[in-house]
Amino acid sequence: MAKKKISFPQFGNYCIPFEYLLTNILNVDYIIPPPTTKRTLELGSMHSPDFVCAPFKYQLGGYIEALELGADVLFQVGGVCRLCYYGELHERILRDLGYKFEFINFSELDIYSPIDVYNKFKKYNSKLSAPAIATKLLICIEMVKMMDEMENFIRENVGFEVNNGSFDNIYNEFLEHVRKVKSKKELKKLYSIYYKKLKDNEVMKPKKPLKVGLVGEYYTIMEPFSNHFMEKELAKKGMVVTRTMNISNTVFWLGREKELKKKVKGYLKYDIGATGIDTISEALELAKKKYDGIIHIKSFGCTPEIDAMPVLQNISNDYKIPILYFSFDTQTSETGIKTRLEAFYDMITMRKEKNK
Amino acid sequence: MKIGIPRAFLYFKYGHLWETFFKELGIDIIISPETTKETLQIGTKYSIDETCLSSKIYMGHVYSLIGKCDYIFVPRIATLQDNNMVCTKFHAVYDLVNNTFKEYNIKILDYNVDHRKNQTEMSAFLEMGQKLNKKKFDVVRAYYLAKQNEKRMNDVALLEQEQLLKINNKIKLLIVAHPYNVYDKYMGEPILKHIEELDCIPIIADIAPKEEAIKKSKKISPTLPWLYNKELLGTIELYKKDIDGIILMTSFPCGPDALVNEIILRRVKDKPIINLILDEQEGTAGRETRIESFVDIIKLKKGDVNGKEKN
Numbered sequence: 001m002a003k004k005k006i007s008f009p010q011f012g013n014y015c016i017p018f019e020y021l022l023t024n025i026l027n028v029d030y031i032i033p034p035p036t037t038k039r040t041l042e043l044g045s046m047h048s049p050d051f052v053c054a055p056f057k058y059q060l061g062g063y064i065e066a067l068e069l070g071a072d073v074l075f076q077v078g079g080v081c082r083l084c085y086y087g088e089l090h091e092r093i094l095r096d097l098g099y100k101f102e103f104i105n106f107s108e109l110d111i112y113s114p115i116d117v118y119n120k121f122k123k124y125n126s127k128l129s130a131p132a133i134a135t136k137l138l139i140c141i142e143m144v145k146m147m148d149e150m151e152n153f154i155r156e157n158v159g160f161e162v163n164n165g166s167f168d169n170i171y172n173e174f175l176e177h178v179r180k181v182k183s184k185k186e187l188k189k190l191y192s193i194y195y196k197k198l199k200d201n202e203v204m205k206p207k208k209p210l211k212v213g214l215v216g217e218y219y220t221i222m223e224p225f226s227n228h229f230m231e232k233e234l235a236k237k238g239m240v241v242t243r244t245m246n247i248s249n250t251v252f253w254l255g256r257e258k259e260l261k262k263k264v265k266g267y268l269k270y271d272i273g274a275t276g277i278d279t280i281s282e283a284l285e286l287a288k289k290k291y292d293g294i295i296h297i298k299s300f301g302c303t304p305e306i307d308a309m310p311v312l313q314n315i316s317n318d319y320k321i322p323i324l325y326f327s328f329d330t331q332t333s334e335t336g337i338k339t340r341l342e343a344f345y346d347m348i349t350m351r352k353e354k355n356k
Numbered sequence: 357m358k359i360g361i362p363r364a365f366l367y368f369k370y371g372h373l374w375e376t377f378f379k380e381l382g383i384d385i386i387i388s389p390e391t392t393k394e395t396l397q398i399g400t401k402y403s404i405d406e407t408c409l410s411s412k413i414y415m416g417h418v419y420s421l422i423g424k425c426d427y428i429f430v431p432r433i434a435t436l437q438d439n440n441m442v443c444t445k446f447h448a449v450y451d452l453v454n455n456t457f458k459e460y461n462i463k464i465l466d467y468n469v470d471h472r473k474n475q476t477e478m479s480a481f482l483e484m485g486q487k488l489n490k491k492k493f494d495v496v497r498a499y500y501l502a503k504q505n506e507k508r509m510n511d512v513a514l515l516e517q518e519q520l521l522k523i524n525n526k527i528k529l530l531i532v533a534h535p536y537n538v539y540d541k542y543m544g545e546p547i548l549k550h551i552e553e554l555d556c557i558p559i560i561a562d563i564a565p566k567e568e569a570i571k572k573s574k575k576i577s578p579t580l581p582w583l584y585n586k587e588l589l590g591t592i593e594l595y596k597k598d599i600d601g602i603i604l605m606t607s608f609p610c611g612p613d614a615l616v617n618e619i620i621l622r623r624v625k626d627k628p629i630i631n632l633i634l635d636e637q638e639g640t641a642g643r644e645t646r647i648e649s650f651v652d653i654i655k656l657k658k659g660d661v662n663g664k665e666k667n
Contacts, residue, residue, distance in 0.1 A: 049618040051609035081444055085615050088579045092622050107579040268451045270432050270468065273444025301406060301609040307448035309404045310455040327406060 004102075004124060007031040007071035009062025010040075012222045013147060014247065016175055021140040025133050026124040028073065033066040036225035038332055040065055045330045047093050054299035054329050055219035056086055058226055063090060067099050073124070075104035079218070081274035081304060139184050141252060146191045148248040150174065153198055155243060159235035160209070162202040170197045206238075210348060213286035214243040215279045215312075216297035217305045220328055221245050227297050227328060228337050234295075237345050242291070244282045245275065267311050276304035280311050287319035292348040294321060300329040322348060357488075358384040359465055360425030362417035364391070365410060366433065366446065368535035368562075369584075374429070376505040377481065380498035381490050386425050388417040390541035395420065396636065402456050409543070409607035409634055410536050411445060411452075418453050427465035428453070431480075434470040440583035443612050510563075517563045521598045527556040527654055530595055532588050532620070533605035534613075535562040543634050544605065550644055554651050559599055561591040569594055576623050582612045589616065592624060600654050601628045603647070608635040628654060 006028045008018055019030040034040075036058060044061030063074055074094075076087035087105035094101065110116045122128050150171060158167045174194040181187045212234060220226045221243065234241050250256065257271060263281040271277050279296070286294055296312060298305035309325065316323045324344045326337070359378060361367060367374070367387070378385045389395075391413055399416025421428050432450045433442055445452075450466050465487070467480040478499060485495030521528065529551055531538055538544040538560055551558045569590030573580060576593060580586055592602060604620060606613040617631055630650050632643055 049614050052614045052618070053611075056615075082611055082615060084581050085579060085612075088577060089615050089619055092619065096622060105579065107581070267455065269454070270447060270450055271434070272448035272451055273434075276444070276448060301611060301614070303408075303611045304444045304448065306404050306407050307445065307452050310452060314455050314458055 004028045004073045005031050005071045006073040006075065006124075007033060007063075007066035007069075008075055008077075009033055009059040009066070010036045010223065010225075011219070012224070013151070013175060014144065014222075016179055017140045017143045017147070020143065020179060020181075021136055024136045025128065026121060028124050031066050031069050031071040033062050033069070036062065036223060040225075041330055041332065047097065051301055053082060053302050054226060055223075056082075056090075057330060058219070058223065059086065060090055060093060063094060064097075064099075067094070067101060071101070073102045073104065076106060078106040079274070081302075083218075083274075135184075139181070139187060142184060142187060143178060143181075145248045145252065146187070147175075147178075148246040150191075150195060150198060151246070152243070153195075155231055155235070155241045157198075157201075157203050157205070157240075158232075159238045159240065160203040160205045162204055166201050167198065170194060170201060208352075209238065209240050210293075210345075210352060211240040211242065211289075211291045212293045212295060212348070213282065213291050214241065214295050214297060215245065215282045215286070216275075216295075216326075217279075217299055217302045218245065218250070218275050220299045220302075221297045226299070227326070228334060230295065230297065230326075230337075230341075233338070233341055234345075239345075242286065244285070245278060250275070250278065267314065272304055272307050274302075274304035276308040279305060279308045280315070283312055283315050283323070287315055287321045291321065292352055293344060294323045295344075296323055296325045298327055300327045322351070357427070358386060358425040359427050359429050360421035361385055361387045361429045362414055362421060363388045364414040364417040364540070365449070365536045366431065368539045370431075370506070372509045373502045373506040376502035377498050380501050381485070381488065381494060383488065385429075386421070388420045391416070392542060393638070396542065400636065406609065408445070408610050409636065410534070410540075410610070411449075412636075413536075413540065413543070414449070415453070415456065418457065422457065422460050422462055427463050429465050431466050432468045432470075434468070435472040436469065436583050437471055437476075439472070440586070441581045442583055443610075445611075513563045514565065517559060520557050520559060521595065523557060527601070527651060527658075528559050528599045529556055529651075530559045530561055530592065530599045530602045531605055532561045532592065532602055534584060534588070534607075534610075537605055537607050537634060538562060543607070546640060547605065547632070547643070547647070550640075550647060551651075554648065556651055559595060561588045561595075564591040564594060577616070577619050580616065580619075582616075585612050585616045589620065592620065592627075596624075596627060599627065600658070601630075601650060603650070604629060604631045606631070606633055608633050628657070 006022055007030065010033050015032050019032060022028060023030050040061035041058060043064045044057035048057045048060055066074065076090060078084040078087060084107050087107050091103045091105065104120060109120055154167045154171060161167055174190065177190055181190060214221060222245065224231065231241050260277050260281050263284060264277060267280055268277060283294055312323055324340065361374060375385060395416035396413055398419050399412040399414065402415045402419060403412045418428055430450050430453050433446045435441055450464065454464060467484040468475055469477050469480050481499045482495055533544065548558045564587065566587050570586045571590065572593035573586040573590035576589055580589065604617050606617060621629060630646060632646065
């Protein structure tokens with residue numbers, strides 16, 4: 001039997017740990033979909049309902065592109081908002097388009113019952129053993145955490161690099177190597193080497209650089225194409241860019257809800273759904289750390305993030321911190337976004353001068 | 357003490373429950389007046405522009421209660437029995453109101469239903485009763501009476517609708533819409549009226565044997581997470597043989613409906629369907645024309661070109 005080819009749409013750099021986990025525990029090849037482009041979005045929105053959130057459209061386009069590359073098993077991880085219903089509709093639309101594939105929808109599984117998940121995947125490797133999964137899963141989790149940490153460091157420093165592209169080069173090298181690690185020890189060694197390289201990379205940082213923080217919806221903030229490479233755009237202007245939202249700080253954060261609730265006291269009484277509460281807690285933290293500005297990123301119609309906006313406005317008033325709001329849909333023109341970013345940059349620069 | 361209840365959102369689902377509960381406890385209530393153009397205008401002013409229409413209407417109702425009562429009643433509902441979720445709007449609505457009307461220093465009375473956190477409707481009502489300084493016994497009694505009344509009112513509505521479903525010489529259209537859209541004076545009612553003027557019978561999907569509908573919804577969509585949508589979806593399955601067409605009525609840009617409507621359009625193939633989007637546009641001619649031509653198509657299909665049943 002030919003090896004199955006499994007795939008999941010692009011999502012930041014996380015395709016690497018996905019690939020690592022799946023190829024190591026299952027008897028499958030992993031197809032990394034091509035980087036998200038305008039074509040991905042056009043393919044996706046052509047077959048999507050009108051006012052579904054943009055991540056749905058991106059992912060649908062991603063599935064189609066993966067199928068074109070020969071993928072025959074697709075999966076959808078689901079989530080806590082509309083995301084948990086994506087899978088069924090994605091599958092439906094792709095089937096109506098006539099594609100042939102197997103679909104693993106996590107919303108159909110009881111994710112709280114490991115046995116259910118195990119049985120689903122057993123099909124792809126008859127020798128699947130629990131200890132093997134556990135070791136590989138732990139390495140995969142570790143990998144995600146390391147990537148998140150390194151990316152955080154890069155975001156804060158890349159704007160000040162002396163040699164253009166040096167940070168990206170180091171990080172890409174790390175990503176290339178990390179795919180082939182065999183053990184946790186090896187992974188840790190690799191991490192320490194490359195983290196040191198990042199730290200030693202030459203930067204020219206002013207004493208008090210401008211600092212902005214990004215907060216917002218899960219997908220759009222993490223998939224760079226869908227936010228028009230906002231982080232790069234900001235770094236180019238010579239700013240420290242901070243983003244707390246990533247997989248480590250959501251999925252892997254045990255006790256997240258309890259702690260978040262403590263942090264947002266005074267602004268929220270309840271969890272407002274999906275990542276709304278993260279947005280508020282992160283924005284509060286940035287405000288308390290005296291950042292120069294916050295940028296709120298979301299896809300059009302994202303209800304939890306829309307509900308977070310009145311709260312953000314209150315934080316903005318209380319802490320006197322400017323917040324710029326972006327809502328992305330399938331519009332791909334750069335000009336409007338660049339102009340708004342420039343105006344925001346000028347405004348926070350002037351504020352900083354004035355408050356000196 | 358006087359409690360103000362906004363006539364929007366879940367009022368159309370739990371109104372009987374709330375009203376009886378407060379009445380039995382001897383608490384005065386005031387319900388905001390029916391939605392008008394002004395309600396929506398004010399609500400829009402106090403909402404983020406891309407919020408759904410129903411939420412804007414809700415904010416308008418909340419505003420109209422400011423200064424007219426001691427507490428504004430804004431419950432929070434997150435998860436219900438059997439892992440059923442609701443739209444995240446209802447997770448957030450308490451904090452949304454609180455943050456939006458911060459400058460008015462309003463006082464909010466709330467209860468929180470979250471089955472995943474072991475907070476059931478009953479325990480939520482008990483807690484609310486405590487906050488209102490009522491004896492536990494009285495609260496339990498009021499809750500049970502309220503539940504009974506809720507059931508009675510639902511049963512009456514169901515019986516009435518079953519009579520309508522039996523009528524055979526008129527075109528029956530199933531209106532699949534959230535209760536806060538279909539019963540709203542400004543949004544849904546004009547559409548229902550128009551359908552009646554066309555000599556058709558609107559069948560409201562919200563009126564149905566809910567438990568049965570929830571089970572049936574699995575047939576069309578097995579992974580649907582939202583309870584309120586499950587109830588509506590299952591009704592399509594339940595009433596399918598008695599109706600001539602389906603109108604999906606959605607407020608723009610409703611999160612759950614955006615996906616569920618697409619599933620309905622792709623899965624329900626044996627009945628004609630139109631998708632009506634309600635937004636802030638005031639002109640009604642566009643949607644009236646659409647409904648009229650939809651009815652015409654159904655008549656044509658039945659072989660009734662001149663408006664009379666074919667013999």
